[in-house]
Amino acid sequence: MLWQQLINGLALGSTYALIALGYTMVYGIIQLINFAHGEIFMAGAFFAFLMVMVLKVNIFIALILAMAFCMLLGIFIEFVAYRRLRNSSRLSALISAIGVSIFLSTLALLVFGADAKGFPDGIFPNGQLQLGSVSISFLQILIFVVSGFLMLTLQFIVHRTKIGKAMRATSQDYNTAALMGVNVNMVISFTFALGSMLAAAGGVLVGVYFNAVSFNMGLLVGLKAFAAAVLGGIGSIPGAMLGGILLGVTEVFTVTVGFSSYRDAIAFAVLVLVLLFRPSGLLGQKIQKKV
Amino acid sequence: MKKLIIISLLLGLVMMTWAGYGLSKESDTLKIGFLGALTGDVAMYGQPTLAGMKMAASEINQAGGVLGKKIVIVEADNRGDKQEAATIVQRFISRDKVIAIVGDPTTGITKVAAPICERNKVILLSAGATGTGVVELGKYIFRDTLLDTVAVPALIDYFVSNAGFKKVAVITSDNNDYSVGLTQVFKNAIKGKDCTIVSDEKVKDGDKDFSAQITNIKAKNPDIIFFSGYYTEGSLIMKEARKQGMKINMFGGDGLYSPTLISLGGQAIEGSMVYVGFSPEQPTPETAKFIEKYKTANKGVIPGLFEAQGYDAVRILAEALQRAKSSQPAKFRDAVAKTKDYKGVSGTITFQANQEPLKSPVYLLEIKNGQFALKAKVPVK
Known part of the structure; x- marks a missing residue:
């Protein structure tokens, strides 16, 4: 049963990791905690839900369409709500982010109603793979494969491509990168697109896995993913993955040992503990004050 | 003038x-x-x-x-x-x-x-x-x-004698007053009956992930799940149970009695049961x-x-x-x-000395082909 619960925890953690990546990348580049990120996750889930219900497309195509949709949504949000505030105080951009978050979730509430919606039966084969005493459902395999693939791709983009190099340069020093001829506006748009795309993938996977898409699904998951990003060290991409998976596994094991009432409380207590001993997160760099 | x-x-x-x-x-x-x-x-x-x-x-x-x-x-x-x-x-x-x-x-x-x-x-x-x-x-x-205090003991007797259920897993939504109260009623009613609670799990209203709780329950191999909360969580719990290959069904009170239970639960909710105070079937x-x-x-x-x-x-x-x-x-x-x-x-009604009504029968509905259908009229003794 321990192994089984580990699988459950890894599946949950992988979805947190996908979302945490978006927080961490945006923060790494413009030091903004993008609170609308949880709602992009929700928007991705609803978009795929609509694709499946109305256009009857395959779930994989819906996943790709939702990722594309959220890329555009992310770029659009950055352009409308954050770009003009880039040189004003960080608090203004943060409030703007909260505004976008409330706007999107209220919009979803008005359009789709308060009840959770479920994907239809049989959208994804409901079988299991038996490995000794452990059974892994096909959905869990899907989550591992999709999130693993996306995280590897992300690592490749950031470390092996020209745009990745520009992203890293911008995150190290925004002004110098701009002086060196990096098109920082483009880099920031690209970062939002990439982060939103991952959130959309997370949203669709969570929507299918738990079979529930609702207007407020982004709130708690967004908060947990943000916590995961902080746990791993905000700004650090491997940190976000590690943080997400740790948080998921902690939650599940809290339930396993019989404290199901306290799952969120204990998960967040662990977060506080880690931060007390490592204020910059597990894999975060020491914060240096620029003089 | x-x-x-x-x-x-x-x-x-x-x-x-x-x-x-x-x-x-x-x-x-x-x-x-x-x-x-x-x-x-x-x-x-x-x-x-x-x-x-x-x-x-x-x-x-x-x-x-x-x-x-x-x-x-x-x-x-x-x-x-x-x-x-x-x-x-x-x-x-x-x-x-x-x-x-x-x-x-x-x-x-x-x-x-x-x-x-x-x-x-x-x-x-x-x-x-x-x-x-x-x-x-x-x-x-x-x-x-x-009343739940009247219905639940009758239902436990019914499940024990008709289906031979011996082991039940209880799930409570602990940020829902109704659910916490109903679970207490259930735990009081099952004392002394030929049936034991093998698993006592907690969830929260608004939770989406029940994988850990279901894995815990699966290891105890119960005959049925009693869930005291509302329909949204109820349907998601059964979805998760089916995903993990569990064949058993769920039953609960009228907090589950909503068309959403069926639309969200789909195939997974087939065979699950709710009890209510009235059904127009078999009158x-x-x-x-x-x-x-x-x-x-x-x-x-x-x-x-x-x-x-x-x-x-x-x-x-x-x-x-x-x-x-x-x-x-x-x-x-x-x-x-x-x-x-x-x-x-709506049934036979007697007011007891403490004025509380004793009502019989309890209408047990089963979800069949995407509909609530009367499964049994369980008499209250």
Whole structure:
């Protein structure tokens, strides 16, 4: 049963990791905690839900369409709500982010109603793979494969491509990168697109896995993913993955040992503990004050 | 001169109203107040209750009334608002001089109305309140609903003797008062029965991930899951159970009784069960007659729980009046309290010494082909 619960925890953690990546990348580049990120996750889930219900497309195509949709949504949000505030105080951009978050979730509430919606039966084969005493459902395999693939791709983009190099340069020093001829506006748009795309993938996977898409699904998951990003060290991409998976596994094991009432409380207590001993997160760099 | 005319006209008007007031006061009617919401969020409980009450009143009146008088239902819309409800109760008692009030279908407003009724010695018969601490509010407070404390022991007996269930997994939503209360009822009821709780898991309303809890439960290999919460979590729990390859079903109270349970649960929820206080299927002769009459009077609409309980409430009051041979408060109250084995359309009703209703049967519904279908009428001993 321990192994089984580990699988459950890894599946949950992988979805947190996908979302945490978006927080961490945006923060790494413009030091903004993008609170609308949880709602992009929700928007991705609803978009795929609509694709499946109305256009009857395959779930994989819906996943790709939702990722594309959220890329555009992310770029659009950055352009409308954050770009003009880039040189004003960080608090203004943060409030703007909260505004976008409330706007999107209220919009979803008005359009789709308060009840959770479920994907239809049989959208994804409901079988299991038996490995000794452990059974892994096909959905869990899907989550591992999709999130693993996306995280590897992300690592490749950031470390092996020209745009990745520009992203890293911008995150190290925004002004110098701009002086060196990096098109920082483009880099920031690209970062939002990439982060939103991952959130959309997370949203669709969570929507299918738990079979529930609702207007407020982004709130708690967004908060947990943000916590995961902080746990791993905000700004650090491997940190976000590690943080997400740790948080998921902690939650599940809290339930396993019989404290199901306290799952969120204990998960967040662990977060506080880690931060007390490592204020910059597990894999975060020491914060240096620029003089 | 003009002034004088206006004043005398006004005086005349006032006199006329007084006269009318006096007339209605001494007419040959017995008034029963309807307390409930006809608009707003909880109108879906109030409207059917009133419809059932009106049908009972018109039947009684067609058969000659009670104690030689006609029954009149006085209605008002409290919109589910506690303050409004208190005002209405006062008005029913002081202006309309009702002999009894039926309602409110919700526990909260019943508790607001109860002390006022008790003070004025007017019977309050709630056709819907199922929460705790209602009839304790006074000697004049009654209800005709199926209580969880009555239903759950009967259901455990039924599952043990009919399906041979020995091991049950309990799931509670611990940020939901209803769920916490129902789980307590279940745990009290299962003591001494040939069935044990092998797993006691907690979830929260709004949770989406139940994988860890289900894995815990699966390891204990129970025969059935008892979930005391609401329909959204209920359907997601069963989805997760099927995903992990579990074949067992779930049962729970009327918190699960919603079309959303089925639309969200799909195939996973097939075979799961909920218990409720009324079903139009497999009716007794009384219930069949009620359903037919209701359908004819309401364009083919099939009556549900609240119509049936509203109907039964008025019938119980009328029957008690017959036995008391008077509408004098103390006599009337004692007659209502002595209601025993009253054959209502929602089941047989007996008021126990503590005024709580003992209702039989419990209607156990099973989800079959995407519909709630009556599985069994479980008798209460």
